[in-house]
Amino acid sequence: MAGMRRRLVSNRFPLGAALFLFGALVVGGHITTGQFAVLGAIMVLVSAFAPVRTISERRRAAAGAGGALRQEVSLYGAALDGIPDPLLLIDRRGTVRHANAQYRRVLGSMQPGTSVLIRYRSPEVLDMIQSALAGGSPAPVELVERTPREHWFLVSIAALPRVGEGQRDFLVHFRDLSEVRRAERMRTDFIANASHELRTPLASLAGFIETLSGPARDDAAARDRFLAIMHEQAERMSRLIDDLLSLSRFETALGRSDFARVDLIDALVHVVGAFQPVAARDDITIAFDRASVPGARCEVHGSRDELIQLFDNLVENAIKYGGDGKRIDITARPAELGGLAAIAVEVRDHGPGIAEEHLPRLTERFYRVDVETSRGKQGTGLGLAIVKHIVTRHEGRLTIRSRPGEGTTVLVTIPALTPEKPIRKMENTVETDS
Template identity: 55%
Template sequence: MALGDSTRLTEDTLRERLMGARWILSAAAAGLAVASWFGAIEPSAAFLIAALVASAALLPARRRPVAAALARFSGEPRPAPRQEERLPALVRALPDPALLLDARGTVLAANAGAVGLLASVRVGDPVSFAVRVPEVLEALRAAAADGRPRRIEFAERVPIDRWLRADIVPIRPGLVREGAPTEAVLLGFVDLTPQRRVEQMRVDFIANASHELRTPLASLSGFIETLQGPARNDANARERFLKIMGEQARRMSRLIDDLLSLSRIELNAHLRPEAEVDLVSVISHVRDALGPLGRERGVEISFDHPAPPVNVRGDRDELIRVFENLVENALKYGGSGGRIEIGIAREGADAVVAVRDYGPGIAPEHVPRLTERFYRVDTAHSREQGGTGLGLAIVKHIVARHRGRLGIESVPGAGSTFSVRLASAAADDKKK
């Protein structure tokens, strides 16, 4: 503040106080005259009452808290919040992820859903820092320019497959006035992932099930026709055919069970489990459950682990399914080595479980495709062992849902090692 401004302020304040004092004296004199005329009150009391009334009238509104409280108590309406205050509050109250942008694309407000969906979104940053989809950014520019709403569907592949819809609604001054320039843009997101996964699962089920079920169904039909015809009275053929028919029926049952399990896992792939699970307990359960199968095949299953617990965030039943599939595969295809080693190791903030067999190993050209549905290195041997071709696909999808990594290492003639890397529960807690 300049010196001249300070002097002027002092003079104005002094003038205001002098005028106030003159007003108080005038009111007091009037009060004294009235009191003397009627003799109702003492002159000193009249002077005091007149001075209090006059000083209260002179105080500005911000210095009269009692008057303000009385006004609130009397039910006088408060001033309505301005539009620039209402819009961010409205966006933050929306249940679906939403951002409020200005006409240039700067983020003015973001609700909790948007922060969860777009981890890098920040108020005051350009929206392009958080949304890196060219179609959405172009639609935002077009909507801000012509004032027309847009709807864009797009897919994200990192960190997981996800389908989203962006609803872009320009906001004009007054919210409804046509022809006014765009003042802000509301960008909302709808997660289409569950719907798309259901559609994809339906297509995959029809294609895969029709292919895999055709062979056992053809076998059953052929044996039934044979038993009804030439082998009707052949007891030996009947016993042999019924045994094969039972195996084919069980194979179809396993196939349907695996397909349904895979469908359920894929449906929830975007939801990470949050329960705390001890991997030592999970592996111990798997070893006890598959121990009889190992003894039947003459395979020793060893388990080496650090002091328990080794906790991760996950779904216990799904993790049991992962390691059951890995150990069972090792028994079926690597059991000729006579032993299987299961180990748990802590590596930094991760827990790594490795299942190693000493069987014939896998050729390098097959390793990248092992987790594909219905992919088999040796189709005939796999079917003889009761495999459906879906075991490793189930393992891959469960590990992906747990935000982990599946590793496969194999040397022909020296066995194979399947490893699962998961973040420890303590590391997840620190990130949160």
């Protein structure tokens, strides 16, 4: 009886190995218990239909054609293909027996029979594999693959339980850390950029404080000039902090509990009115045409403050970067978005325009076409990042069209509140394209 049980267990080595592996992946948080159950069930079925053979029968079969081994690999290879992480099953010499589907998709083809010790050049990975093959329990190591694009992995190796007199196999697991690494890089870039932008006006303030308390102490004319510059620098710092806070608010708190019925055209009138004197100082005309939007079609479900902030940024950019064209055209018209009524607002300048390669990156935080020009105009490259967030929060669409020499047009389309589309809880966002 005991012998019978042993025979059955040994014949179900693939099942045992796979369940051991799935269990490890559940514990490691790589697959859910639901996926574990499905994969386990598949393995049980596969195993149930697999021919039951004694060890000696298996040995004979293996010695004969070597086909049993291949059959076994293909049986649980199919199950390994269901695991969402890249995996390699290797033998004790480091020869690949199976590369699962995710491995082939992410890391490229890997034929059975290839030696992993030849495929991987990273000394850390090689040391880890060799140590495991020699019976050790090495710690996971990091691997960076640079082609086709940068990918980071945490590579670990586990010895599968040896069954009967069979040889021990090993499972190499690649945990994809790329998204985590990219997010980390974005965060550190963001902190570096924010600190740099804050340090510039701060250094200028510190310099003027020193001058005013020393050499310029009794120079009334210099004092007034320096105080005006200090005021400007302090305002720049406070604006940058406001922008950073806006971004962090949009990125963390996604609640829209303050959204209400807002007259979009009214918000736009407010912004145009505020910018008229600034534009007039530089001989720029702001032409605002809202004639085609009937009164009843002006309302959207949103935040008036955010919509004002959105149009503020667009009109400010048009004046700052497109002011040479001396005319800014703003139009509001009825439109359609996803089959529903919407309002499209267009802010168009006749300035130098933007080269095509910059367009997809304009809404990235701190992205500026020409850093010096923008900084000279008090810009920090956060405006369009904020615009994109606000448009997304309003389930709208942002499109920026521009050609060098032909000016820039920014189009914002926001769903309208019409009798057919009453206020509702908005859960989904429409992808903002820029």
